[in-house]
Amino acid sequence: MPSKLERLCIERGMKMTGQRKVIAQVISESHDHPDVEEVHRRASRIDSKISIATVYRTMRLFDEAGIVEKHDFRDGRARYEEIAETHHDHLIDLKSGRVVEFFNQEIENLQRKVANELGFELVDHRLELYAVPADKK
Numbered sequence: 001m002p003s004k005l006e007r008l009c010i011e012r013g014m015k016m017t018g019q020r021k022v023i024a025q026v027i028s029e030s031h032d033h034p035d036v037e038e039v040h041r042r043a044s045r046i047d048s049k050i051s052i053a054t055v056y057r058t059m060r061l062f063d064e065a066g067i068v069e070k071h072d073f074r075d076g077r078a079r080y081e082e083i084a085e086t087h088h089d090h091l092i093d094l095k096s097g098r099v100v101e102f103f104n105q106e107i108e109n110l111q112r113k114v115a116n117e118l119g120f121e122l123v124d125h126r127l128e129l130y131a132v133p134a135d136k137k
Contacts, residue, residue, distance in 0.1 A: 003028035005082055008067045022046045023058045033071060033079040033099050073099060073128065089127035 002010070005024040009016055016024075026042045027034075034042070040055040059080060062068040071079045073092045079099075089107070091100040107127065115122035 005062070005067060008083075009062070009065070012065050012067065014061070014065065019043075019047060019050050019054055020058055022050060023055060024062075027062070027068060027080060027082055030081070033073070033081050035077040035079050037077075039080070071128075073097075074130065089129070091129040091131055094130055094132050 002021075003025045005028045006016060006021055009020070009024060014020070022043050023039060025046070026039050030039075030042075036052070036055050036059055039059065040050065040052045043050045043055060059068065059070075059078075063070045063080070067083055068080045069083055071081070071090070073079055073090070075097060086103070087108075088101045088103050091102060092098075093100070111125055111127075112122045
């Protein structure tokens with residue numbers, strides 16, 4: 001059964017080689033936001049012939065096709081996730097590097113309100129919060 005990402009690729013007319021299928025599977029099964037090196041490590045467990053160059057090219061192709069979202073979480077590496085069906089924002093733990101996905105309707109409403117007050121209609125946004133764990137006393 002093809003992964004969600006593989007189905008999107010096919011719908012967009014991409015040629016799906018065996019290696020692209022593996023990379024699409026790795027991204028579809030990821031619950032984190034892996035960088036290219038991590039995608040390569042995971043893909044290599046499935047097909048040891050996949051090169052890092054192939055992963056770089058494939059991730060760029062997926063990004064350009066709008067089927068993955070590329071993030072820069074200020075750690076010096078591009079990180080990826082499958083395009084989500086529902087909107088979410090990110091909180092990045094600066095100590096551990098962990099990325100927490102969240103949705104907050106109050107924040108969504110406030111962003112629209114700010115755009116409207118400035119004379120704009122909000123059509124898209126990306127929110128990334130950078131934080132460290134609070135001391136629990």
